[in-house]
Amino acid sequence: MARNPHYTQIWQTVCAIPAGKVASYGQIADLAGLPGRARLVGKSLGVAPKEMNLPWFRVLRSSGQLAFAAGSEQALNQAGLLQEENVVVLRNRVKLAEFQWKPTLDEMLWKLNH
DNA sequence: CTAATGACGTATC
DNA sequence: CGATACGCCATTA
Numbered sequence: 608m609a610r611n612p613h614y615t616q617i618w619q620t621v622c623a624i625p626a627g628k629v630a631s632y633g634q635i636a637d638l639a640g641l642p643g644r645a646r647l648v649g650k651s652l653g654v655a656p657k658e659m660n661l662p663w664f665r666v667l668r669s670s671g672q673l674a675f676a677a678g679s680e681q682a683l684n685q686a687g688l689l690q691e692e693n694v695v696v697l698r699n700r701v702k703l704a705e706f707q708w709k710p711t712l713d714e715m716l717w718k719l720n721h
Numbered sequence: 722c723t724a725a726t727g728a729c730g731t732a733t734c
Numbered sequence: 735c736g737a738t739a740c741g742c743c744a745t746t747a
Binding site for chain 1: 729
Binding site for chain 1: 741742744
């Protein structure tokens with residue numbers, strides 16, 4: 608992997624997002640113990656090896672918009688993957704009020720125990 | 722070392 | 735809601 612600053616921690620957090628739910632970059636950064644490093648989360652996903660089956664598509668902007676430009680390959684791909692998990696995507700954005708992941712203590716503990 | 726960059730976020734207008 | 739500006743920070747040039 609491209610060195611190892613905090614990428615592993617971020618990947619782990621992303622993996623903890625349950626199917627059918629989404630999280631924002633800032634939220635992931637925060638949960639990973641890296642407040643203010645939302646951009647680093649994006650970079651981490653960019654360099655993440657596909658072999659680990661990372662649910663990168665469950666990560667979007669704080670506004671609910673997909674991280675990619677509407678109409679782009681990646682955006683359409685992401686939207687499709689999300690809808691496979693019952694997540695509604697309209698105009699390249701997701702209704703956070705309904706689908707944003709709210710980590711519970713059990714899930715946090717599971718991640719820590721991992 | 723300095724400058725630019727980016728799958729971001731918040732505040733303004 | 736859209737367009738800008740600025741802040742953040744690891745990484746790259």
